[in-house]
Amino acid sequence: MTAHSPTWGSPDTLVGSTPASSGPTPRGMQGQHGKYSAECGNLAGVRHIILILSGKGGVGKSTISTELALALRHAGKKVGILDVDLCGPSIPRMLQVQGRAVHQCDSGWVPVFVDQEQSIALMSVGFLLEKPDEAVVWRGPKKNALIKQFVSDVAWGELDYLVVDTPPGTSDEHIATLEALRPYKPLGALVVTTPQAVSVGDVRRELTFCRKTGLQVMGVVENMSSFVCPHCAECTNVFSRGGGEELARHAGVPFLGSVPLDPELTRSLEEGRDFIQEFPKSPAFPALISITQKILDRALAQLS
Amino acid sequence: MEEVPHDCPGADSAQAGRVASCQGCPNQLLCASGAGAAPDPAIEEIKEKMKTVKHKILVLSGKGGVGKSTFSAHLAHGLAEDENTQIALLDIDICGPSIPKIMGLEGEQYVEDNLGVMSVGFLLSSPDDAVIWRGPKKNGMIKQFLRDVDWGEVDYLIVDTPPGTSDEHLSVVQYLAAAHIDGAVIITTPQEVALQDVRKEISFCRKVKLPIIGVVENMSGFICPKCKKESQIFPPTTGGAEVMCQELKLPLLGRVPLDPHIGKSCDKGQSFMSEAPDSPATLAYRSIIQKIQEFCSLHQSKEENLLSS
Numbered sequence: 001m002t003a004h005s006p007t008w009g010s011p012d013t014l015v016g017s018t019p020a021s022s023g024p025t026p027r028g029m030q031g032q033h034g035k036y037s038a039e040c041g042n043l044a045g046v047r048h049i050i051l052i053l054s055g056k057g058g059v060g061k062s063t064i065s066t067e068l069a070l071a072l073r074h075a076g077k078k079v080g081i082l083d084v085d086l087c088g089p090s091i092p093r094m095l096q097v098q099g100r101a102v103h104q105c106d107s108g109w110v111p112v113f114v115d116q117e118q119s120i121a122l123m124s125v126g127f128l129l130e131k132p133d134e135a136v137v138w139r140g141p142k143k144n145a146l147i148k149q150f151v152s153d154v155a156w157g158e159l160d161y162l163v164v165d166t167p168p169g170t171s172d173e174h175i176a177t178l179e180a181l182r183p184y185k186p187l188g189a190l191v192v193t194t195p196q197a198v199s200v201g202d203v204r205r206e207l208t209f210c211r212k213t214g215l216q217v218m219g220v221v222e223n224m225s226s227f228v229c230p231h232c233a234e235c236t237n238v239f240s241r242g243g244g245e246e247l248a249r250h251a252g253v254p255f256l257g258s259v260p261l262d263p264e265l266t267r268s269l270e271e272g273r274d275f276i277q278e279f280p281k282s283p284a285f286p287a288l289i290s291i292t293q294k295i296l297d298r299a300l301a302q303l304s
Numbered sequence: 305m306e307e308v309p310h311d312c313p314g315a316d317s318a319q320a321g322r323v324a325s326c327q328g329c330p331n332q333l334l335c336a337s338g339a340g341a342a343p344d345p346a347i348e349e350i351k352e353k354m355k356t357v358k359h360k361i362l363v364l365s366g367k368g369g370v371g372k373s374t375f376s377a378h379l380a381h382g383l384a385e386d387e388n389t390q391i392a393l394l395d396i397d398i399c400g401p402s403i404p405k406i407m408g409l410e411g412e413q414y415v416e417d418n419l420g421v422m423s424v425g426f427l428l429s430s431p432d433d434a435v436i437w438r439g440p441k442k443n444g445m446i447k448q449f450l451r452d453v454d455w456g457e458v459d460y461l462i463v464d465t466p467p468g469t470s471d472e473h474l475s476v477v478q479y480l481a482a483a484h485i486d487g488a489v490i491i492t493t494p495q496e497v498a499l500q501d502v503r504k505e506i507s508f509c510r511k512v513k514l515p516i517i518g519v520v521e522n523m524s525g526f527i528c529p530k531c532k533k534e535s536q537i538f539p540p541t542t543g544g545a546e547v548m549c550q551e552l553k554l555p556l557l558g559r560v561p562l563d564p565h566i567g568k569s570c571d572k573g574q575s576f577m578s579e580a581p582d583s584p585a586t587l588a589y590r591s592i593i594q595k596i597q598e599f600c601s602l603h604q605s606k607e608e609n610l611l612s613s
Contacts, residue, residue, distance in 0.1 A: 055400050057367065057368010057369045058367055058493075059368075087470055087501075088367060088467060133503040133506075134504065135507040135508040145330055168369075168399075170399045171436070171438060174436075175438060196568075197570075197571035198405050198406060202400040204432050205399070206434070208434035212434065231535070232530050234529070234530035234531065236530075236564060238537065239564070263539060266537070
């Protein structure tokens with residue numbers, strides 16, 4: 001029993017016709033879904049799909065999703081980001097496109113383009129809310145319906161990579177996303193953790209989720225692994241160290257690298273700046289580039 | 305509930321499942337069957353059960369990884385320092401239960417004689433077990449926790465929640481509706497990316513009429529162990545919790561600095577407050593816990609006044 005939903009549009013408005021002011025209507029959801037999924041159309045131009053997962057919240061899934069997209073663009077790729085964190089969408093702010101509107105075209109919803117060149121496209125529930133502070137108080141079935149619609153109805157066009165950012169856990173959003181994406185054979189999942197045991201504990205469960213659902217784990221990324229004091233250059237392991245690598249070894253999956261705690265990275269994300277472009281000398285940069293390279297290599301290996 | 309959408313009639317209304325806007329809603333059949341109108345009998349049963357529980361506190365945050373479980377655990381430790389106070393800690397993060405690890409419990413459910421813990425983590429056979437459950441199953445588990453666990457005489461029931469504003473949050477608020485929740489403690493970190501999710505959580509509290517005890521800012525500045533100078537690992541670019549609290553007219557209960565030893569204590573399952581009794585973070589925890597106690601006793605005297613009048 002869904003108790004409180006945020007502003008459904010009036011039943012007479014066409015879904016998405018004025019998404020910034022109305023939000024999706026459940027009726028629209030079904031109609032659109034049926035119409036487009038039959039053609040298998042909207043994801044046909046997408047070459048590789050990567051899911052960003054973690055059992056734990058606040059470990060940097062959205063940060064890694066955003067920076068991966070920026071680094072892939074840096075490598076000349078066309079990227080889409082699908083943000084299926086319905087209760088806490090962070091990506092619009094991280095790319096400084098909060099408040100933008102999603103428009104409707106013949107083949108579905110036009111995602112929000114981050115740049116003039118349209119090299120990064122983004123779809124998030126954040127674009128469908130009337131007020132930014134509005135809570136999306138939805139139970140599972142409603143979340144599932146919107147995710148299905150996100151997968152089938154967004155007109156991504158031609159993309160080299162679609163990065164799917166997820167909320168923490170192993171529940172409705174994850175099951176719905178995987179079920180909807182399965183026909184398109186995702187390349188795999190990037191599993192993000194922080195080094196401490198409490199976080200690694202939750203991420204072990206996420207790896208089990210991947211195994212049970214047959215989703216390939218491309219590797220583990222350890223985020224927030226150390227902090228270099230800007231005053232004295234002393235390196236502190238704020239959230240311990242090494243947990244991600246140990247987890248990867250234990251689970252028999254590749255370890256892709258450690259991203260240090262970097263105030264320049266945090267600040268870039270707060271202000272919606274392109275970290276990859278602007279801070280090539282900061283400590284997190286080489287780590288992010290190396291992780292991206294491993295993903296590019298993996299995608300290439302899969303093609304050949 | 306002025307913020308409820310104009311066109312969803314609400315699951316408990318006579319129109320539920322029957323108006324135009326219900327078309328295509330996944331719950332339409334359920335609502336139309338009238339199941340939503342009849343209150344769940346569990347709510348009354350839980351009310352009976354909770355008669356022996358004096359105070360109920362929810363620990364919430366829209367954002368993950370800001371320290372809800374760490375705070376819940378330390379709130380429990382702090383309150384339990386008084387031997388005459390009975391504490392129960394309930395972990396309703398079904399997919400990511402961290403409380404057993406943070407409390408140092410492997411299979412056991414009592415930390416001290418006066419501190420009991422319940423979590424889905426105790427029901428799993430291996431640390432690799434994933435709880436791949438959709439909403440209804442999670443809700444059933446929460447109902448069972450509240451109704452079927454033998455809580456006994458408890459002064460404070462602390463409920464640790466997962467991030468977000470979804471099934472678990474709605475369920476715990478609904479199931480405890482008749483039993484009355486004292487209020488929610490909202491946890492955040494200083495940066496805007498966290499605050500924007502936390503504002504959503506506050507909207508949620510207002511929508512469901514859950515009182516807010518106050519906000520705790522966690523990871524609020526890092527003191528380098530070598531040079532003792534402070535850095536902002538999570539910079540408060542929009543003024544942090546303080547400005548948010550002013551804007552939303554909420555009390556800021558305190559700030560807990562980012563101390564690497566807190567995380568280490570959690571990994572080892574020990575109370576940071578007894579490991580480092582004089583550290584700034586411990587002092588911050590103590591002052592926050594005191595404010596929460598004051599809020600709860602005020603809440604209690606208000607209720608007693610209501611009953612006697």
